[in-house]
Amino acid sequence: MREARVPADGMYEGRRTLRRLPEGVAERPYDLFELVPRGRVIGAEVHGIDLSRPLTPELRDELNRALLEWKVLFFRGQGLTSAQQRDFAANWGELETNPLLARGSSADVVRFEKGGNATPTFENVWHADVTFRERPALGAVLQLHEVPAVGGDTMWADMAAAYDNLPDAVKARIDGAWAVHDFIPGFGRFYGPEKLIPLQEEFPPVEHPVVRTHPETGRRMLFVNTSFTTHIVGMDRDESDRLLSYLVRQAHVPEYQVRFTWQPGDIAFWDNRATQHYAIDDYAPQRRVAERVAIAGDRPY
Known part of the structure; x- marks a missing residue:
């Protein structure tokens, strides 16, 4: 019989560990809303809440628990104003500004207008937002205002599940490792030096752990991405490129x-610490218009 040889760093068949909650945390019901799961480990719709109204402390806490447990929450048909969207996001902390993206009605609202004659940008790549900052975003609240008739979906991946399923040998290589993140690779695809050079001093390259610990759940998560992670500290370029290529492919696994x-x-309200996302660019020349508000996070450890 011929040798059954799988290329090094290949993806393997077999059952994956799909653990949605941290070790030792039990399932609990939600008392203040209905929650409908949309994935095995990630994603749920929340019904019975009007996000245009202020949150009580009890509702905010239960939504935060749902966010930690499901990583991305979906709220149908809210139709918020930009101010209401900002007010909702501010329940989780300071709002973030991003001078690299188109501004909406205020500095902390980002507007995406795609399709028609617009240049296709910032889509069809798995990434976490602004990991080139010392304090990457805690999370983001995205609202779609104009939706194509077909296409324009968004996907999210659970990076704790991705870490859980790494081979032990890979975990041993990356636990304690650090990687460099830089905004230039992600934005250099779309902007010229005249826009990027003035921002290099504001956003110098930063180092983050390859495996970060979630500050609220304690879970270990892969924290490298295609858009902003340039190399692993202390490795030669070929070794770093090969390992990063393997690690970023983990977001591609459908079970996650x-x-x-x-x-x-x-x-959609997602935990940027625990997930990556992918905006699917399959709708041109139809239009897709969205606004996003991001919440400032902490320094990964």
């Missing part, structure tokens, strides 16, 4: 993912 089909006025 959820896919959401938008309708106008829908909201």
